[in-house]
Structures are given as structure tokens and as C-alpha cells.
Amino acid sequence: MTKLILRDVEIHKGFLDRAAQTDMLTALRSVVRDAPLFRPDTPYGKPMSVRMTSAGRYGWFSDKRGYRYAGRHPSGCAWPPVPQQVLDIWGKLTGLQRQPDCCLINYYGEGARMGLHQDRDEADFTWPVVSVSLGDPGLFRVGNQTRGGKTESIWLESGDVVVLGGPARLVYHGVDRIKFGAGTLLPRGGRINLTLRVVD
Numbered sequence: 179m180t181k182l183i184l185r186d187v188e189i190h191k192g193f194l195d196r197a198a199q200t201d202m203l204t205a206l207r208s209v210v211r212d213a214p215l216f217r218p219d220t221p222y223g224k225p226m227s228v229r230m231t232s233a234g235r236y237g238w239f240s241d242k243r244g245y246r247y248a249g250r251h252p253s254g255c256a257w258p259p260v261p262q263q264v265l266d267i268w269g270k271l272t273g274l275q276r277q278p279d280c281c282l283i284n285y286y287g288e289g290a291r292m293g294l295h296q297d298r299d300e301a302d303f304t305w306p307v308v309s310v311s312l313g314d315p316g317l318f319r320v321g322n323q324t325r326g327g328k329t330e331s332i333w334l335e336s337g338d339v340v341v342l343g344g345p346a347r348l349v350y351h352g353v354d355r356i357k358f359g360a361g362t363l364l365p366r367g368g369r370i371n372l373t374l375r376v377v378d
């Protein structure tokens with residue numbers, strides 16, 4: 179395991195070993211069984227290229243009314259609880275007593291990407307955001323606290339964990355592309371990213 183800092187973003191390479199990744203995947207399969215992946219629309223009316231669902235008190239949601247957190251899955255059911263393995267990562271890396279309210283689960287299939295954005299739908303930016311990568315590598319781009327300017331990129335691999343906290347909490351970030359099929363964790367390929375956030 180190595181810790182890198184890229185523009186105040188903490189990147190813990192190889193934080194989860196293969197056994198921990200497999201165990202996490204089993205827990206996530208159960209979440210997705212109860213709260214199936216869906217493809218939200220952006221406020222501009224285009225469907226997102228990632229499919230997503232959530233665990234926790236809140237789930238992240240988007241449609242033409244905007245980005246927001248919702249208390250229920252679009253099917254009307256409650257979001258499943260955040261798996262303990264995920265809470266353990268949050269605890270180890272942040273040392274916080276306060277638990278995250280939301281674990282957003284993004285699935286990147288072939289060709290999926292995520293444009294540069296800030297995570298700013300939460301009430302209090304003093305809480306960090308923790309993000310876990312599983313499956314195929316994804317090219318993660320980090321910019322600045324305001325739109326524009328130079329950016330830097332790094333490949334995130336299965337088991338890597340990123341912390342956006344302090345001065346990095348509001349940096350622009352996104353995923354340009356994934357190497358579909360290059361990982362060995364997901365039998366049908368693709369990348370999973372979990373983001374843990376305190377919402378209110």
C-alpha cells in the first residue's frame with residue numbers, strides 16, 4: 179500500500195487486497211439485488227453513462243429537476259444499509275465517529291465516463307468524501323477548486339481508495355475513461371466506484 183497526494187487529494191493505492199475486494203463485491207451484490215442499478219438523467223436531459231444505486235439513509239439522484247439526495251430508491255423502496263466493510267474503510271481513513279449517510283455506487287460499463295464536477299450537494303463541506311475503486315482501471319482527473327485551469331490524471335485501480343477532504347473537498351474531478359475488461363475482479367468487466375458522504 180502506498181499513499182500518494184495529488185493536489186491535496188489523498189490516494190491510497192492498493193488499500194484493499196484481493197480478498198477484501200472480493201468480500202466487498204459480495205456485499206455490493208446484495209445491495210444491488212435490493213436496490214437495482216438505474217441510469218439517471220442529467221438536469222440537461224441526457225442520460226448519464228454510468229448506472230448507479232445507493233446504500234444508506236440517502237441516495238444520490240438526478241433528473242431534470244436537478245441533482246439531489248433522495249430518501250428512497252426510484253422504485254419506492256428504502257436504500258439498503260451501508261455494508262460494514264465500507265463503513266470500516268471510512269473509519270480507518272477518516273478516524274471520524276460520524277458515519278457517512280450515503281454510499282453511492284456507480285457502475286461504469288464499456289464507454290462510460292464522468293465529466294469534471296464538484297461534489298457539492300451536501301450540507302457541510304467540512305466532512306470528507308471517501309471513494310473506493312473496484313474492477314477495471316479508471317483514469318481519474320483532478321482539477322482545481324474552481325472550474326478551468328490545469329488538471330492532472332492518475333489511473334485508479336481495483337482496491338485504491340481516494341479521500342477528498344480539507345482543501346481537496348471541493349476540487350473538480352471526473353473519470354475520462356476506463357480500460358474496459360482489463361481488470362480481473364468483475365467477470366463481465368466494468369468498474370465500480372463507491373463514494374461515501376455525510377449528507378446533512
Ligand code: SIN
Pocket residue numbers: 284292309311316318334351352353371373
Ligand atoms: C464520482 O466522482 O462520483 C466518481 C469518481 C470515480 O468514479 O472515481
Ligand code: MN
Pocket residue numbers: 295296297351
Ligand atoms: Mn464526485
